[in-house]
Amino acid sequence: MCIVSLSMDKIVIVMPAYNEAENIKLMITELFNEVFPKVENVEMHLLVVDDYSPDGTGDIVKSFQDKYKNLHMLQKQKEGLGWAYIRGFQYAIDKLNADAVMEMDADFQHPPRFVKPMVEAYLNGADYCIGSRYIKGGSVPRQWALSRKAISYFGNLFIRLVLLKPSIHDLTTGFRLARVKGILDKIDLNNLMEPTRFAYKVDLLYQCIKNSKKTVEVPLEFAARTKEVSKFNPKEMTSTFKVAIILGIKDKIRFIKFGVVGFVGFAVNYLGLELLKRLGLSTYFATLFATEAAIVSNFILNNIWTFKDKIITSFKDLIVQFLKFNFSSLFAVIVQPLIVAGVAKLFGDTSLIRFGALIFALIFVIVPYNYVVYNLFIWRTWKIPKFFKRDR
Numbered sequence: 001m002c003i004v005s006l007s008m009d010k011i012v013i014v015m016p017a018y019n020e021a022e023n024i025k026l027m028i029t030e031l032f033n034e035v036f037p038k039v040e041n042v043e044m045h046l047l048v049v050d051d052y053s054p055d056g057t058g059d060i061v062k063s064f065q066d067k068y069k070n071l072h073m074l075q076k077q078k079e080g081l082g083w084a085y086i087r088g089f090q091y092a093i094d095k096l097n098a099d100a101v102m103e104m105d106a107d108f109q110h111p112p113r114f115v116k117p118m119v120e121a122y123l124n125g126a127d128y129c130i131g132s133r134y135i136k137g138g139s140v141p142r143q144w145a146l147s148r149k150a151i152s153y154f155g156n157l158f159i160r161l162v163l164l165k166p167s168i169h170d171l172t173t174g175f176r177l178a179r180v181k182g183i184l185d186k187i188d189l190n191n192l193m194e195p196t197r198f199a200y201k202v203d204l205l206y207q208c209i210k211n212s213k214k215t216v217e218v219p220l221e222f223a224a225r226t227k228e229v230s231k232f233n234p235k236e237m238t239s240t241f242k243v244a245i246i247l248g249i250k251d252k253i254r255f256i257k258f259g260v261v262g263f264v265g266f267a268v269n270y271l272g273l274e275l276l277k278r279l280g281l282s283t284y285f286a287t288l289f290a291t292e293a294a295i296v297s298n299f300i301l302n303n304i305w306t307f308k309d310k311i312i313t314s315f316k317d318l319i320v321q322f323l324k325f326n327f328s329s330l331f332a333v334i335v336q337p338l339i340v341a342g343v344a345k346l347f348g349d350t351s352l353i354r355f356g357a358l359i360f361a362l363i364f365v366i367v368p369y370n371y372v373v374y375n376l377f378i379w380r381t382w383k384i385p386k387f388f389k390r391d392r
């Protein structure tokens with residue numbers, strides 16, 4: 001007989017609080033009295049990360065710990081927002097054995113009523129839930145000046161483009177929930193970019209999305225800060241954009257290598273054809289062998305260079321993936337002539353138009369197709385998203 005474990009998943013809200021004495025009291029009582037009791041089938045915990053706030057935030061948290069068993073506190077030296085979250089995640093994972101952790105601010109900018117839909121999205125199978133201000137049902141504070149709204153909106157749009165993540169609408173939100181197994185535990189939290197700043201959020205989000213099989217956006221009505229002014233300033237903004245750009249370029253390096261390998265493949269193909277012709281083979285067989293030589297060269301170079309972080313080494317995998325690689329190359333063989341012939345038929349069958357059509361087919365069809373196939377099916381650097389969609 002098998003024994004089924006009925007233990008519920010443990011979700012830890014990591015909440016940095018620096019000089020939040022007023023807010024933290026209300027936050028703790030609202031979460032434990034109003035929100036957690038309504039969240040079913042899961043064990044909710046709150047971990048406050050306090051950097052020995054001079055206003056006594058830590059003492060207030062302590063005073064509630066007898067009453068609320070699932071209230072935890074981590075106190076440490078002040079090192080900035082990013083580290084507060086990172087140390088909090090580490091504590092939640094290593095000490096509290098969290099199955100998922102949530103990022104949430106203490107200042108009520110993330111209204112507690114949005115915790116429940118985030119947890120529900122997780123319970124419905126999401127690996128990563130993003131509290132999103134820029135999908136239906138989400139919003140930024142009405143009180144925000146137009147300039148602030150514009151910076152937030154266009155800043156986000158910029159990051160979406162740079163990171164090539166058009167399907168996610170809010171990449172700078174601070175309200176998120178991540179599964180530990182397979183997502184957070186695969187990330188080197190000690191080496192996130194800009195760990196003292198807000199910008200760490202972009203790096204963390206980027207890596208979480210990469211690891212996640214199912215990413216879901218859940219609407220968030222972002223509230224205006226009730227106390228004090230925001231710490232968000234040009235310095236924070238620049239570092240946020242910097243992180244986005246570096247991450248964007250990092251990913252493109254693979255694409256550039258892939259392009260170089262493709263170019264080498266083309267050279268092998270062309271030179272091989274001429275060489276084999278000279279050795280006396282018929283044009284048909286010379287082209288056939290030269291093309292296969294290019295495919296072999298592409299496979300080897302991509303394996304040891306473009307995708308060296310995912311290098312295939314076992315003999316069996318090499319055979320299987322190489323066969324797949326060959327099979328995927330058939331696409332170009334079939335589609336390229338169709339495009340060239342089609343374009344020639346439409347615009348005239350001249351040498352220039354055939355050349356243009358070939359370049360068009362390569363750039364817009366063959367290259368993207370190959371890149372996607374290699375990343376998804378051969379070296380599997382990308383996960384196939386189950387669906388990128390809003391939860392509600």
Ligand SMILES: Nc1nc2c(ncn2[C@@H]2O[C@H](COP(=O)(O)OP(=O)(O)O)[C@@H](O)[C@H]2O)c(=O)[nH]1
Pocket residue numbers: 015016017018019020049050051078079080081084104105106107109198229230231232
């Ligand atoms: N422990 C800790 N918490 C911080 C630190 N900086 C900010 N916080 C908390 O992190 C949350 C977000 O900070 P906030 O200043 O509101 O950032 P903003 O909303 O992005 O402008 C709030 O709950 C702050 O109290 C820090 O250095 N240490």
Ligand SMILES: [Mg+2]
Pocket residue numbers: 105107109225230
């Ligand atoms: Mg805030």
